[in-house]
Amino acid sequence: MTLATIAWRTVRANPARFLGTLLAVVVATTFLSSALVLRDSLANALTSNAVAALGDVDVAVEPAVDPDDPSAEFGLEASSGLDLGIVDEIAAVDGISSAIGESSSSVELSVPDVDDPIGGTAWVVVDDPLTPWDLESGRLPTAAGEIALDVDTAAAVGIDVGDATTVTSRTGPAEVTVVGLSTFGQQSARGEADVLVSRADGQRFTGLEDRGWSTVLGGIEEGADPAVVRSAVADVAGPEAQVLSGDDLRDREAGAAAGIADALGIGLQAFAYLALVVGALIIFNTFTTIVAQRTREFALLRALGTSSRQVRRAVRVEALVVSLVASLAGALLGVVLVGLAILLIPALAGLATLTVRPLAMLQVVLSGVVVTVVSAFIPAWRASRTRPVEAMRDADPTIKPISLGRSITGVALLALGVVALVAGSIGSIALLLGGGATLLLVGVIVGGPTVVSWVARRLRGPLGRLSAADEIAVAEVDRNARRTAATANALVIGVFLVVFVTAAGGAIRDFAIGQLEQLSGADVSVSSGSEQGLPPEFLADLRAVDGVDEVAEVNTIVGSLELEMGGPQFGGGGLPVAAADVSQLTDVLGLEVTQGEVDPDGMVLAGEIATAAGVGIGDEVAVVLVDGTPLDVEVTALSGFSFEIPPAVLSRTVVEDTIGPQPVLSASVRYDDGANIETARTGVEAVADDYAGVDVIDANQIVSVVRTFFNFLLSAVGALLGVAVVIALFGILNTLVLAIAERTRELGLMRSVGMTRSQLRRMIRTEALLTSIVGTVTGAVLGVGVAFAVARVVLEGAFTWPWWQLGVTLVLGVVVGVLASVYPARRAARLDPLEAIRTG
Amino acid sequence: MSQTEIAQPDPETAGYAARAYDLTKVYGTGDSAVTAVDDVTIGLERGVFTAIMGPSGSGKSTLMHCIAGLDTPTTGRVFIGDVEITGLADKALTRLRRDRLGFVFQAFNLVPVLTARENLVLPARLAGTEPDQAWVDELVDVLGMGDRLDHRPTELSGGQQQRVAVGRALMTRPDLVLADEPTGNLDSASSESIMGFLSDAVSRLGQSVAMVTHDPWAASYASRVVFLRDGAVVGELADPTTETVLDRMKQLGAG
Numbered sequence A: 001m002t003l004a005t006i007a008w009r010t011v012r013a014n015p016a017r018f019l020g021t022l023l024a025v026v027v028a029t030t031f032l033s034s035a036l037v038l039r040d041s042l043a044n045a046l047t048s049n050a051v052a053a054l055g056d057v058d059v060a061v062e063p064a065v066d067p068d069d070p071s072a073e074f075g076l077e078a079s080s081g082l083d084l085g086i087v088d089e090i091a092a093v094d095g096i097s098s099a100i101g102e103s104s105s106s107v108e109l110s111v112p113d114v115d116d117p118i119g120g121t122a123w124v125v126v127d128d129p130l131t132p133w134d135l136e137s138g139r140l141p142t143a144a145g146e147i148a149l150d151v152d153t154a155a156a157v158g159i160d161v162g163d164a165t166t167v168t169s170r171t172g173p174a175e176v177t178v179v180g181l182s183t184f185g186q187q188s189a190r191g192e193a194d195v196l197v198s199r200a201d202g203q204r205f206t207g208l209e210d211r212g213w214s215t216v217l218g219g220i221e222e223g224a225d226p227a228v229v230r231s232a233v234a235d236v237a238g239p240e241a242q243v244l245s246g247d248d249l250r251d252r253e254a255g256a257a258a259g260i261a262d263a264l265g266i267g268l269q270a271f272a273y274l275a276l277v278v279g280a281l282i283i284f285n286t287f288t289t290i291v292a293q294r295t296r297e298f299a300l301l302r303a304l305g306t307s308s309r310q311v312r313r314a315v316r317v318e319a320l321v322v323s324l325v326a327s328l329a330g331a332l333l334g335v336v337l338v339g340l341a342i343l344l345i346p347a348l349a350g351l352a353t354l355t356v357r358p359l360a361m362l363q364v365v366l367s368g369v370v371v372t373v374v375s376a377f378i379p380a381w382r383a384s385r386t387r388p389v390e391a392m393r394d395a396d397p398t399i400k401p402i403s404l405g406r407s408i409t410g411v412a413l414l415a416l417g418v419v420a421l422v423a424g425s426i427g428s429i430a431l432l433l434g435g436g437a438t439l440l441l442v443g444v445i446v447g448g449p450t451v452v453s454w455v456a457r458r459l460r461g462p463l464g465r466l467s468a469a470d471e472i473a474v475a476e477v478d479r480n481a482r483r484t485a486a487t488a489n490a491l492v493i494g495v496f497l498v499v500f501v502t503a504a505g506g507a508i509r510d511f512a513i514g515q516l517e518q519l520s521g522a523d524v525s526v527s528s529g530s531e532q533g534l535p536p537e538f539l540a541d542l543r544a545v546d547g548v549d550e551v552a553e554v555n556t557i558v559g560s561l562e563l564e565m566g567g568p569q570f571g572g573g574g575l576p577v578a579a580a581d582v583s584q585l586t587d588v589l590g591l592e593v594t595q596g597e598v599d600p601d602g603m604v605l606a607g608e609i610a611t612a613a614g615v616g617i618g619d620e621v622a623v624v625l626v627d628g629t630p631l632d633v634e635v636t637a638l639s640g641f642s643f644e645i646p647p648a649v650l651s652r653t654v655v656e657d658t659i660g661p662q663p664v665l666s667a668s669v670r671y672d673d674g675a676n677i678e679t680a681r682t683g684v685e686a687v688a689d690d691y692a693g694v695d696v697i698d699a700n701q702i703v704s705v706v707r708t709f710f711n712f713l714l715s716a717v718g719a720l721l722g723v724a725v726v727i728a729l730f731g732i733l734n735t736l737v738l739a740i741a742e743r744t745r746e747l748g749l750m751r752s753v754g755m756t757r758s759q760l761r762r763m764i765r766t767e768a769l770l771t772s773i774v775g776t777v778t779g780a781v782l783g784v785g786v787a788f789a790v791a792r793v794v795l796e797g798a799f800t801w802p803w804w805q806l807g808v809t810l811v812l813g814v815v816v817g818v819l820a821s822v823y824p825a826r827r828a829a830r831l832d833p834l835e836a837i838r839t840g
Numbered sequence B: 001m002s003q004t005e006i007a008q009p010d011p012e013t014a015g016y017a018a019r020a021y022d023l024t025k026v027y028g029t030g031d032s033a034v035t036a037v038d039d040v041t042i043g044l045e046r047g048v049f050t051a052i053m054g055p056s057g058s059g060k061s062t063l064m065h066c067i068a069g070l071d072t073p074t075t076g077r078v079f080i081g082d083v084e085i086t087g088l089a090d091k092a093l094t095r096l097r098r099d100r101l102g103f104v105f106q107a108f109n110l111v112p113v114l115t116a117r118e119n120l121v122l123p124a125r126l127a128g129t130e131p132d133q134a135w136v137d138e139l140v141d142v143l144g145m146g147d148r149l150d151h152r153p154t155e156l157s158g159g160q161q162q163r164v165a166v167g168r169a170l171m172t173r174p175d176l177v178l179a180d181e182p183t184g185n186l187d188s189a190s191s192e193s194i195m196g197f198l199s200d201a202v203s204r205l206g207q208s209v210a211m212v213t214h215d216p217w218a219a220s221y222a223s224r225v226v227f228l229r230d231g232a233v234v235g236e237l238a239d240p241t242t243e244t245v246l247d248r249m250k251q252l253g254a255g
């Protein structure tokens, strides 16, 4: 019989022994597998969709991106598109079969029975094979007042061909009739909701006449040389435009899609590997315990002539068998989970096609196997060092006392960690902060058993007074302090991360909100979702709202300012320059002038930026306006920061005199003194509702958006880290199952001298609770401590004690303990006392 | 089994610490079935030290386990005092063992994480009652272990461990102490102190004790010896001495 056979039989004969390892590896690999499958499924669907929708395109023309264009630097699309006539010119090029233009803008769809308007995108379409949309029913719009709507949106709001509805665009609401239902590739819509309009409605819905086409797509006749045709198209398009091949366009669209999926995949994988690391701790613990319990077996094998290498191999083969089974199950489960998610979540169904890449599955199985086998290295080595004489020993092989050296080292590391953290925090030394946190974590691993033993001894008296079951449980925890500590460490890591992220993230959130609240001078702001800015009609309506006192129009970006500054604060580009009415800077826009005087011909610059750039009052700075015109202005005032306006501000009149009117991207509103804030706010909202792409944000709402965003982020990260906590739960369960197997005789004895089943269960539960509470409290204390120290340095001490989260974490610790003990306690209670006595 | 000197317990009398009627225990089924205890009726009188003897595999341990409620008989009824334990639920049985029975096994009698003293009072602790301090002191005194009592079982000799086990069995002043080869692992000096301890408990405190043993010398401490063979009671001896027990064993072994 080979060692592999022995290993396989050992695993099969004692599945409970490996239960914790199996569960830990299964959960971690399932996580990894679903991350990878989700990534591939998204990438596959998005990519094939881009290819399907744009399949007929052979050539695409876009406005050239001028690297020197300041608006490009700010990430805005070029505001000027391609000339309207260019479509016909390109269509006339030799070898071009047809050409269509694309133009789009955001709109809102109001449906009588649906409360909130639905955000979507209007696209100008013409009936041509190149049009990326297909029709599910009806026809494409051909006249003004006709639209086609994507099938899913239509189904969601209960609209069908022939129905009337209202589309609100930048020019206000318009009544339209639905003439067709569309799909985009394999998906329903290209954006949130697709509103397809005819060329005749282009100006009304997308501003086509003013802006021109954003892209022109063309097909090439069969037999024509694509390269020749493309260069002919490039000649027609002129230097203002760039020409792409159909493949380039599809690659770009597919690449963008794959990029999104990749980023998501990388993020999820990071958490999955973290879960795997926590799993490694449990695997290590399991094998350490099993090896200790089997000392006699190994000693016997050694006495019978098995070499130490063979013993080591046997343990590793066991690890391999367990991890293979678990990883394969995890890989499969991941596929099933993603498959179910795609089936059951409609939002995902349109975005993902279940895709299982063999390479991804290989990655999952390899990760699981490697982590397990590596975690079993040290235990395997220990097993191989078993001396044959130990077969004859009677002493309990599972318990090794904690060496004094280890205790001292552990406590010293913990103490050093605390000192480093405090020093780093007080002295603002990042290196000490990081070092302190690391020392603490290492200290917890080294000194854990000592701490567990110390805590258990302190608890023995008080708990012993409660019940004998508790007292014995505490005594067991003390006896197995090493194992308890190792089990708790899995939980420490999980809880530390959850608490640290929540506490630090919460501190950052509150700091950000605190800063925001100081930075608002206005009562409410409105901003435009499109680059054309807020329509003048809207601004007029806004001024007429009851309760509105003043409206300050802001041209958010009129140019850029190149400043010599150390540090990467503003990247390579310039500082955005805004324009506003100088008379409104202080009272409506909330700019606090700290130095100098506001002068209509000069610039107001944020003081901190001026200091960083070494610019002072009276200095000339060079501004480049959006159209490229240079403008030298004198800095006449320094200010604080305001949420309402960027940090470099020019007078509107100066800018408009130079380059003409600029779009008003935002406006800040101040109410009349004593106006009813609620009424005024409702009035502003009512006006904004009539225009698409206008968002109303009041000071509180900015805060609430920031808060919502942070909270979402924190709970998402918390949930992902929670997987590590779940794995730690399996670790506790595992340790208990192993401990019960080890203590069969003891349990049988206690049962025969009168321990009831419920007392026995209580004993097991107390052991689990002690482990989980020690782990949770240690993790939470470390997490909050490190977060506090970091906040002191990074956020100037702004730190909200996360009492609430800490409470939840503690409750969680208790719940984890209780849950982990259910199965082992049941197992122990089922134990036949006679069985135990007989084996004695 | 038809021997007339075997005491037939009278259901009406309260003079028995434990009684078993028509007790049969069969392990396994079909061809592999083993009848470990075969239709045994026996009464263990109060205040009496009873020894149970018989060859290996004769069913001594099985009989004891059935009387203790650790094992369920296949047929028959068992009483501890007036309480019938056959058919009792696990919880009630456990309580009964805790409050009314004391156990001494051949080995591994003590919970390793508790000190000798803690082991001594374990049944009382499990019952959630305060152990009678005067009684504890007296037992500790009789055990004569001094400061060894505050040590863990692993730090005690086998004899010391057994003494603590006997002390624990007596601690709750149970209706009956059941001991299965309590001296099986011990040398003669340790055995002597254990036997003296047990017989003192019977003679001075009126404790009822039933003890399984292979040792005729140990059996001589008892006032009654019951002989088992193939699961059945095959003989009985009153006021035994080492010699009479040996004689009877030879006689039974031959017959």
Ligand SMILES: Nc1ncnc2c1ncn2[C@@H]1O[C@H](COP(=O)(O)OP(=O)(O)OP(=O)(O)O)[C@@H](O)[C@H]1O
Residues within 6 Å of the ligand: B027, B028, B034, B035, B036, B054, B055, B056, B057, B058, B059, B060, B061, B062, B063
């Ligand atoms: N759990 C069991 N399953 C099957 N058979 C059993 C079981 N326990 C005991 N037996 C059988 O029942 C018979 C009586 O066993 P028991 O342990 O009661 O004997 P004993 O008189 O105590 O022997 P010893 O002096 O060796 O302790 C034996 O034949 C034994 O093999």
Ligand SMILES: [Mg+2]
Residues within 6 Å of the ligand: B060, B061, B062, B180
């Ligand atoms: Mg026996």
